[in-house]
Amino acid sequence: MPLLDIIDLKKYFEVKRGIFGSKGYVKAVDGVSLSLERGESVSIVGESGCGKTTLGKTILRLYEPTDGKIVFDGKDITHLTWKELSWYRRETGLVQQDPSGALPSFMTVKRILEEPLIIHKVKDKEERRERIYKVLEQVKLTPVEDFLEKYPHMLSGGQQQRLVIARSIILRPKLIIADEPVSMLDASVRVEILKLLQNLQRDYRLSIIYITHDLSTTRYFSERICIMYAGHIVESAETRELLTNPLHPYTRALLNVIPDPDPSNRFIIREVPAGEPPNLLNPPPGCRFSPRCRNIMNGLCDVKEPPVVEVRKGHFVKCWLYV
C-alpha cells in the first residue's frame, strides 16, 4: 500500500473578473494523479506558475481540494475537517521557499521548535527540550545552546532553512513536502541543504515530495520525476529514464535537447522554453502546451486534450505524439 495516493486531484481558485465580477476559475491543479511509497521521493518539476505550490498545499490540505481524492496511509483525507486532520498534521511536514518569511520573527529558535510540540500535546517539558536538542543536532545547528535563544534574523539564510527543516521534522512525520527549498538561498549553501534533506530521507525513511523549477537539483534524492505544465502532469518516469530519454516536447525543451534555431542561443541551458506561459484562467484548448510546441499537429493538439500513455514501463507521457 502506498503511503500517499493522489487520484485525479483538482484545485480551482474562484476569481472575479472585471468590476462586474463575472466568475472565473484558475485551474491551478487540474487532474493530477500521483502515488508515493514510504521512504520514496518524487520531484515535481515545472516552470513558475504551473501549479506546483498549489499541488503541494492541496496535498497538505492547506487548501480544500475541488475534486479528486487524497489517500494517506490508507485513509481518505480529502474532505476531513480541521479537527479530524490533527493526526495528518503530525504525519506531514512543510518546507517552504523563503526561510526568513517562513519563521515568525518574534519567536526564538527554541519557541519556534516548541510550538508544534505544544500544539500536538507533548506536555512534558523535559521531553520537549530533548526533542528540540535532538532535532537541532539532526539539522546540524550545533552547538545547540548557541542557537536556542536566537531570533531568526540573527541566523544566515542557510541556518534559517535548517531551522525550517528542523521544525518540519520535529513531529517525526512520514512525508515532507519541500517547495523549492533552495531556490532563494545562496548558490553556496544549496548543496548542503539538499544533502541534508537527502540524509534525513535515508536515515528516517522519510518520503519527500521535492518541488522545483530546476531539473538539475533533482538528482539529490528523487527516484522519480513528474514534469508539470499548466496544472497537468505531462510526463513522469524514473529519474534516469526521464533524463536520458525525455519524451514530451516540454521536457525536451527543459532539457534543451531540441536545438534552438537561433545559433546564439544554441548552447545556453534554459529552464524555460521560449513562448508565453499559459494563462490558467483561460487555458488553451486541447493540449495546453500546444501554443508553444514545436511538434504541434494542427487540428489535433490544439483541439483535443491528449490522453496519458505508458510508453515504456513506468514512463508516462501526456502527448499526442505517442498515442
Next chain:
Amino acid sequence: MPRLKHFFRQLLLYKSATVGLAIILGLIAISIYTVFSIPYSDAIKLWRAGEQYWLDTPRNALPSWVNLFLSKKLPETIILDTENPQVGVSKAIISAGEESSVIKVEFVFDYRYDDFPSEINLFFKSSYNSSPPRLTIHWVKPNGEDIVLKSMLVAKDDRYYISNDEKLARRLRSTFSVKLNRTIGYDLPILVLLFAQEDESLLDPGTAKVMKGTYRLWIDGIAFEKDVKLDAKLVVYGKVYGWAGTDHLRRDLGIALLWGTPIALSFGITASVSVALIQIFIGALCAWFGGKVDTVLQRVTEIFMVLPFLPTLIMISTLYKFNIWVLLLIVILLSIFGSGVKNYRAMFLQIKEFPYVEAARAYGASNFRIVTYYLIPKVLPTIIPSMVLSVADFVFLEAALAILGLGDPLAPTWGKIINDAYVNGALYKGLYYWVLEPSVMLALTSLSFAMLGFTLDKIFNPKLREI
C-alpha cells in the same frame, strides 16, 4: 534582554524621548508617592469634607512660594490655640468662690507682612452645666490702642467671625472718622480697620498700609459656675497656603493636584492600552476569519465610526453621573470600534498571507492560536508609538469632560479643579494659579507622552524620518 538595552540606548539618543521619559518617570514617582502617602479613601474624604474639615485654611489662597517672587510679602496663616500651648498663648481659669469662675485668655502674635489677612475667626469650645460664660474680647494694636470687639455668651461649640461682624465695622468706622476728622467714603473692611496704620492712607483701600508689630487679642470672661472649661482658637487667615494654594472651599489644591496624577495616568494608560489591544484583537478576527465574522464586525465598526464620539459621550454623561472608573469603561467601549480596527484589519490581511502563518497551519495551530500567538505579536511593536500617543488623548478627554462638568463630581482630578475654578470665576477674580496649576500638569502629561510617542514612531517606523 540585550535587545531591550539596545533599544533604550537608541531611544535615549533622542532628546525629545529623554525629556518625555524623564517627565513620565516624574509623574509616575508622584503617583506612587501620592498613593502611598494619601490613601484614596482619605483623599476623597478630604476633598469632599468641605468646610467642616477645612476650618483653618484660608479661602482662595495663593501657593506660598509666590512670596519668593513678590516684594510685598503676603501673609501666612497664624493659628493660636489654647489646646495647643505655645509661645503667645496663655489661658487661666480661676474659681472665685463657690459660684463663679474668672476666665483669662491671651493671644499675642507678631504681624510683619505687607498685606492684610484674608479673614479672622475665633473658635470656642466650652463646657458648663447651666450658665454659659460671658466673654469680652479685646483687640490691642501695636500702638497700644485697645478696642473692644464684642461681648458675648459662648455656647458649647461656638465661633465668632470677627471679619464678618458688621456691627463692629460700623462702630470702628465712626471711631476712625472722628479720629481722622474725615468721613470714610467707603466700606472699610474690618481687617483694614484692625490692622491698618491710622493715618490718611487709610482713606483709600489701595494705599492703606499694615501697621507692623505685635498684636494682642485678649479675652476677659466670667462664668457663674465652678467647673467651667473654655478653649479658644484664633485663626488669622493669610493669603498664601501650602505649595498649591486653596480653592473656594478652603481645600488644599495640592491634594487634587497630587491625586490627579495617578488618576490621569491610570485613566490614560488603561484606556489607550485596552482600546489598542481590543482593536487589534477585533482586527485580527476580521482578517483571519473573514466571511460573516468580518462582515458583522466591520458593520458595527462603521456604525460606531459615524457615531460622533464626543457628543455621544457628553449625552451619556449628562444623563447619568458616573464615577470615574465607569466613565473609563464607557470611553473604552465607545472607542474600541474605531478606525483602528480598520487599520489593524488591513495590516492583518497582509500578515495572514505570510509563509510563517501557513507553516503554523501546516503543523496544526488552531485558529485561536494563530490569531493570538502568530498574528497579534507581529503588529504589537509597530503600534506601541500610537498607543503611547493616545495616552495623552485620553488624559485630555477625561479632563475635558470634567471641565465641562460631566466628569466624576467627587474624584479629585485636574479637570475638576479647572471646572471649579471656571464655575467660581477664577480668571475674572484674578486667581490665575487655580487654573494654571492643573493646566500645567495636564500639559506636562500630554507633552511627555507625545514626545515619547513621536520618537518611538521614528524608531519603529523609520520611513517617516525622511519625510
